Amino acid sequence: MNTPTDAQPSAPAPAAAKSRKGPTRSEVSKSAILEAAREEMAENGWRGFSVDSVAKRASASKQTIYRWWPSIGAMCVDAALALIPDAPEGGRDPQERITALIIPLEAAARTGQGHAVLRVALLAAADDKEAGEVWRAWVGRDIRQPLRMLLAELAAKRVIRRDFELDDVIEQLLGPIFHRLTIMRAPVKEGFCADQSAAFLRTYGAF
Missing domain, CATH: 1.10.10.60 (Homeodomain-like)
Structure with a gap:
């Protein structure tokens, strides 16, 4: 018979849960x-x-x-x-800031078979409803929205005119690289996106 002073066996402490690291299956x-x-x-x-x-x-x-x-x-x-990197910091120069938003496409196209992969993605986006929705969602989030804010700032500072249409600007900036990938099936040269940004500023620069 146990007395109040008898030591009671202690229950084993629960094993510490192992935290899972790394990607799931x-x-x-x-x-x-x-x-x-x-x-x-x-x-x-x-x-x-x-x-x-x-x-x-x-x-x-x-x-x-x-x-x-x-x-x-x-x-x-x-x-x-998944091949397209995040946009880099654009600095203070207007051309550099515009270029920073679109140069991830150039970087992806110039990496390995990136040009061929992007070509298929563009064709799929044009041909398939769900693919088009995924592509447009990315453009809207990663390019259209930040570009809208940047252009509004540049217009307020009178770096560019106020009479721009955002969708027209996006087509001017992205159209050439899409054409080069899908129609010309040509490589994208280094500095291609910087050239498009410079052309936009020449067209819409405030005089």
């Missing part, structure tokens, strides 16, 4: 699928794109691919957008 699988998609895009283009080939390259099922993306085109756009 689904993140690893998604990354592998996007990498496989880029390889397929570079090798076979949009018309010859094969989701079976992507699944085989990534060791993933087609069911997984269709569960994560609303369409094959949307997956292609996601694969291309």
